[in-house]
Amino acid sequence: MKIGSTLNDGKATDRINDEIRRRNSDPRGIIFRTFLQLGLFLALLILTVLLVDVVQNGWGTLSTRFGDFLSGTLRSRSIDEKLGVHQGLVGSFWIAVTTAIVAFPIGIGAAIYLEEYAPKNRLTRFIEINIRNLAGVPSVVYGLLGLFIFVNTFGKWTGGKSLLSAALTLSILVLPIVIITASEAIRATPQSLREGAYGVGATRWEVVRRQVLPYAAPGILTGTLLAMSRAIGEAAPLILVGAVTGRLGTNPGFLDLGALKERFVAMPIVITEWTQNSGRDPGFAGAAAAAIVVLLVFVLALNSIAILLRNRFEKRRK
Amino acid sequence: MSGTVTIEDLQTAPRRVRKERNAKFLLLFTALISVVISIVLVFSLFSEAWDFIVGIDWASTWSEGWYPRRGLYDVKTLFVATLITTGIAMAVAGPIGLAAAIYLSEYASSRTRAFIKPVLEILAGVPSVVLGFFALFFIAPEIIGRLNEDASAGSLAAAGVGVGLLTIPLVASVSEDAMKAVPLDLREAGAGLGARKSVISSRVVFPAAISGIVASFIVATSRAIGETMVVFIAGGAADSAGYTHSAFEGSLTMTAAMASLASGTDQVKGEGLTFQSLFFVGLLLFAITFMLNMVADRFVRRVQERY
């Protein structure tokens, strides 16, 4: 109002011109912007410090005995030359494979149903809300579910406190993530693709199979890779379904299916255990850091591939 | 009559119809699995927690600390520790995450975004055990130890900062989505009135996106409450903890109490209901995060409806 009433005043025009010119030297704006940059800078700094700190701690182990560390097992003393993460890697490998086999088909199927088939009714809405809630349930609670169902109720088939129980628990944990990301990818498919196919008489399934899924595939893959990296980084549910925290006698190979029904550890459990052992035997801190570096390589590789994939996908669409 | 198109010809072949029907049922089945999971989840929590609720002497849930092996289940200890940890986490993640979101949404060039966003996503992908290690061996001695010399080696403060770092990306991405959803018109209208960029960001975009920003805070709070490993490793307590409201002491959050109680065995021995207390705390945790997520969901929906 004020501006309007004084616009004809020459002074006001000058002032506005001044303001526009001064935009670059606006002190409050600069402070605000600096504050924002500081926030971002802090986030980056933290990530850098974290990586440097961990690599620094683990470097002793990684640089001197990297091969032995990868092939070694859980040992009672940090100076043991057989100390290593092989059992943890095998556990995490099978967890990743199982989530891929169990969670992905179910998750993608559910996403297709919700996006392509589901009528807009109460049941559909209920399922959708339910999935969003499941995604927000703390991971440790999934551990209780796994303990109750896979370890105790179906212990006969899963082998009780076994790698299979753990992997199934984590499959359930990542299922909502798979469904949500897959739904987003499917929703992003242009309507024209579907209409074109319907126009030539395709059934709904044929439309999904030939048009929607190929188009949404990179997006779905991105989501599944992120879910996989989440699964191999989780520790809390594994503690509840009985990961070994002392000595694990077995050291199966990567492709040994029998390992599924045996007691297990996984990389995050190895890290937790060694971190706690460092009170008694300080050398374990270095071993834990080295194990973290190994885990991070896998997790960050999965994440980076997922991010790259999605960025290319988005670019292609534009 | 040859050459005439009949109704039969226009109908889809029976084989294709059957395939279509099978696909539909199979897909419906996969969608219903998530419902089954929820039912089983609630059932498994209740099955054991019920014994606790029925069998417990309620006086023991309000005593001087959480000593589940000794029949003292002071829920207040866990609540206060959870509040402290979550509060510190949000004090870290809120400002940093929000600043990052505003910068990314309003200021950053597309080149900066292309660099920063993946970095934030990588931070989001760091497993929580890693943050636990970092909190115990770096944050506790280098940051918390300098703030307060009497702080114990592992403390709620150290764990809280660790959890905060873990939730920065969550705040940043949900807030940024909300601000991006604010129509360009509003910004242009602001600019047309001669507002500076900082004013547009803080007085136009921020209020317009407030529901989404609130949602991001609630989701992050819920995530922080549910975070386990950071507190388990760096929280400075073990299976039990005395009541404390000092952030510089060690204590147990609800999640850490569960993880340490179940460490190494599912045959927890104690004063009768020790094992069941695990499920009771799990049920409380589930209820709290469930409510927070519902509220957050409502806020997110409000953003979607408005724009």
Place this chain on the structure above:
Amino acid sequence: MKRRLINLFALLACTAVVFGCSSSEDSSSSSSETASASASASASASESVEEVESLEGTVEISGSSTVEPVSVRVAELFEDVAPGVAVNVDGPGTGDGFELFCNGETDISGASRAIKDAEAEACAATGVEYIELQVGIDGIGVMTNANNDAVDCVSKGDLYALVGPESTGFDSWSDANDLAVELGGTGGFPDAPLDIFGPGAESGTFDSFNEMTFKSIAKSRDQESREARPDYVSSGDDNVILTGIQGSDTSLGWVGFAFAANAADVKLLEMDGGDGCVAPTPATIASGEYPLSRPLFIYVNPAKLADNPALEAYVDFFMTEVSLQDAVTEVGYVPLAAAEMAATQNTWSSR
């Protein structure tokens, strides 16, 4: 085959006596050489070695976190002899361990105290029998942070005043002074925060500590509870307790001596059992001069022996000198005296 195995291990034990035992005092790392020496010695011994070498199976061990390092070390040495046998060891605590053992879920349960009547009844109810084998001695180390100069030596009366059943709610060391003096202790503790870390009720160390420090005093004072105060930070995992003690300058805690002996930043306190202050050392613990020493056990489920030759071979190996002498010493515990060791070996061979 059983007989042959026993002969083999007797032979092993002898070689260990000749090559290993004499050197076991000078360093702990020598025993791994001993193990490989005895393994290679056994390789030339007889064909039954191949039977052990080719054995396959799993041995599940749970129980005391105090005994866990012994079982693990023995398992690590056993791995060189019988690479096909998987020995899993967990250490949730003596009490939790017996829960699993009496449910038939584990083959061996480590215990840092003898089985309780209630636990024996639970085992009987499920039809699980047990063979009790004493495998070593451990002192309970009472300790504080290395930066704490205020205390060096405590009596049982002091401990009763600081962490006994009547100390519930004491936040400061000085809160315990009156009671300590009343019980004939030294008292004179400073007004500093009393941060207590110790084993939880699932731990055998908890029971032994109660038994040895509080029981008689609590009895004479007509106290209903003869256990440590409930309000301290507890864990079944000794590592966690140590981390807690290291984290506070005015901490007080107790764990198995072996865990405490090598830890940084903690100070082991001397104990006054009435004849002056005694520092915990392997010698004073073995002689019983140090007032807080207790036996360590493993409990074996005999029913599982029949269908699991791997279990038998593992316990056989546990009963050799390589394990009972060297492995026990190596992880910081005190081995049994010759007569007791022979008694344990006899219990096993004559089962």
